[in-house]
Amino acid sequence: MSGFFSWLPGQKKTNSRDVAKDRLQLVLVQDRVNLSAQQIGEMKDELIEVISRYVEIDRDGIDITLTRSGRQSRLTADIPILGARH
Amino acid sequence: MSAVVITVTSGKGGVGKTTATANISTALAAMGKKVVAIDADIGLRNLDVVMGLENRIVYNLVDVVEGTCRLRQAMIKDKYLPELYLIPAAQSRDKTALTPGDMIELTNQMREDFDYILIDSPAGIEQGFKNAIAPADRVLIVTTPEVSAVRDADRIIGLIEAEGKYSSDLVVNRVRVDLVRRGDMLSTEDVVDVLAISLIGVVPDDESIIISTNQGRPAVLQNGSLAGQAFRDIAARLTGQTVPFMELDGHDSFMKRLSKLFKL
Ligand SMILES: Nc1ncnc2c1ncn2[C@@H]1O[C@H](COP(=O)(O)OP(=O)(O)O)[C@@H](O)[C@H]1O
Ligand SMILES: [Mg+2]
Numbered sequence: 001m002s003g004f005f006s007w008l009p010g011q012k013k014t015n016s017r018d019v020a021k022d023r024l025q026l027v028l029v030q031d032r033v034n035l036s037a038q039q040i041g042e043m044k045d046e047l048i049e050v051i052s053r054y055v056e057i058d059r060d061g062i063d064i065t066l067t068r069s070g071r072q073s074r075l076t077a078d079i080p081i082l083g084a085r086h
Numbered sequence: 087m088s089a090v091v092i093t094v095t096s097g098k099g100g101v102g103k104t105t106a107t108a109n110i111s112t113a114l115a116a117m118g119k120k121v122v123a124i125d126a127d128i129g130l131r132n133l134d135v136v137m138g139l140e141n142r143i144v145y146n147l148v149d150v151v152e153g154t155c156r157l158r159q160a161m162i163k164d165k166y167l168p169e170l171y172l173i174p175a176a177q178s179r180d181k182t183a184l185t186p187g188d189m190i191e192l193t194n195q196m197r198e199d200f201d202y203i204l205i206d207s208p209a210g211i212e213q214g215f216k217n218a219i220a221p222a223d224r225v226l227i228v229t230t231p232e233v234s235a236v237r238d239a240d241r242i243i244g245l246i247e248a249e250g251k252y253s254s255d256l257v258v259n260r261v262r263v264d265l266v267r268r269g270d271m272l273s274t275e276d277v278v279d280v281l282a283i284s285l286i287g288v289v290p291d292d293e294s295i296i297i298s299t300n301q302g303r304p305a306v307l308q309n310g311s312l313a314g315q316a317f318r319d320i321a322a323r324l325t326g327q328t329v330p331f332m333e334l335d336g337h338d339s340f341m342k343r344l345s346k347l348f349k350l
Contacts, residue, residue: 015269020233021276027233028240028280070282071247 029066032073040066047077056082087120089200091193092324093222094257097238099209101230102259105295106317107206108136110226112304113321115170119201122161124192125175126218127208128183134174138165138302148176151188157195166307181213186220193221202324211245219246224324225254226286231261231272236280243283255286257320261334262291274334287320289313290334 030037044064051057061080066073094107104127111123124147125133134140145160150173164170176183193203207218219225225246229239239256246254258274265271274288292313298305305314306321312332319329 017266017269017272017276020272021280024233024236024272024280027237031237031240032244068282071243 025068029068029073032068033066048079051079054085056085058082087198087201089122089193089197089203090223090324091197091203091205091221092224092226093205093207093219094226094228095207095215095218095242096209096228096235097211097240097242098229098235101209101228101235102257102289103209103228104132104136104206105299106226106228106257106259106289106320107133107204109304109306109314109317110321110324111170111202111204112137112164112167113306113318114202114204114324115164115167116306116318117321117325118169119325120169120199121202121204122171122173122196122200123204123206124173125206126184126189126214127206128175128214129177129180130208131175131177133206134162134172135302136299137172137304139172139174140302143174146174146176147192148179148183150192151184157192166303181208181217184214184217186217189217190221211241215242219249219252222252225252226257226320227254227283228257228259229277229281230259231266231274231277233272236272236277240281243281254283256281256283257287257289258285259289260291261288263334266334274331285331286323287316288331288334289316289320290332 030040047064048062058080063078065076067076068074094103096103107123111121115121123133125131126147128148134143139162142162145155147160149155150157150160160173161171162174164172196203205218205222208214227239227242229235243254246252256278258277261274262271266273274285278285290312292311294305294308294311295313298308298311305311306317308314316332319332322329
């Protein structure tokens with residue numbers, strides 16, 4: 001879809017600088033916590049698994065990200081709760 | 087007098103540590119400072135050729151540490167500046183010939199007689215790097231604006247931070263204005279943003295570095311060299327001066343655009 005429309009005027013072309021910065025941010029987060037992308041995925045799954053044992057959550061609305069601000073890494077989890085577990 | 091020991095290091099090899107050490111040492115000496123540059127890249131000696139002193143070597147760093155010669159005998163006087171000296175690396179040895187303690191002891195013997203002691207570190211995170219940073223008061227981390235170099239720089243910064251006792255600053259080397267301008271190179275801001283340490287210099291990719299390395303005469307001694315100017319600026323900042331950063335990101339300042347417009 002995006003390929004089809006990408007010739008349209010006003011469509012922002014991503015240059016290799018932006019790609020480089022995104023890839024760098026990702027790989028540095030992984031380096032700093034010393035976990036692979038796969039391990040981070042597993043950690044997220046387990047986290048969701050634990051929380052859903054206690055409350056009913058909206059799996060489509062989950063947003064768990066590993067980011068860094070300054071030289072500090074941070075795990076942020078936004079998990080919408082639908083209600084109590086019955 | 088008590089010297090400031092500055093180690094120039096990087097994660098990835100070939101990013102410009104030796105070039106930076108030679109140029110910053112020369113620039114400091116040209117400002118009238120007493121400077122000694124130590125090549126701690128044992129087995130991969132290079133600082134001597136970049137400074138044009140390769141024909142004057144008799145003794146080296148390992149000879150001093152092992153007591154084969156006295157410290158003064160291994161100090162080579164620079165060709166161009168009266169208050170600049172080089173202690174070359176041993177070429178036929180490896181990094182295990184030195185310990186961090188040796189480097190601390192050696193620099194302590196010189197601290198009283200100099201203003202600045204610069205140490206050219208080998209790349210990487212092993213013994214040679216540990217030797218080079220052991221005596222440092224400040225660390226300059228050199229990187230190019232490339233994903234692999236910045237990634238390795240991050241690793242080094244992490245290790246230095248873990249030691250907790252150094253102040254480290256970043257030098258972004260080999261910036262290509264044309265590539266940054268068309269969006270095909272990480273900008274200095276991007277690199278600083280990702281690494282989150284303070285910036286002390288931005289050096290353009292410049293053919294004058296290749297020419298001056300061919301000649302064995304650091305670019306800071308040439309008036310027209312843009313990279314030479316960038317290294318002189320770093321030296322000035324090391325002495326505590328505030329020097330504005332060169333504009334290398336293609337975002338011309340208003341004044342520059344104005345002067346271009348009117349062909350001033
Ligand atoms: N700003 C620059 N512009 C052009 N070439 C450079 C620049 N900085 C370094 N170089 C070249 O890059 C190569 C590697 O530099 P060097 O200082 O030996 O790196 P390192 O000591 O980190 O291995 C050398 O050939 C050098 O001339
Ligand atoms: Mg080198």
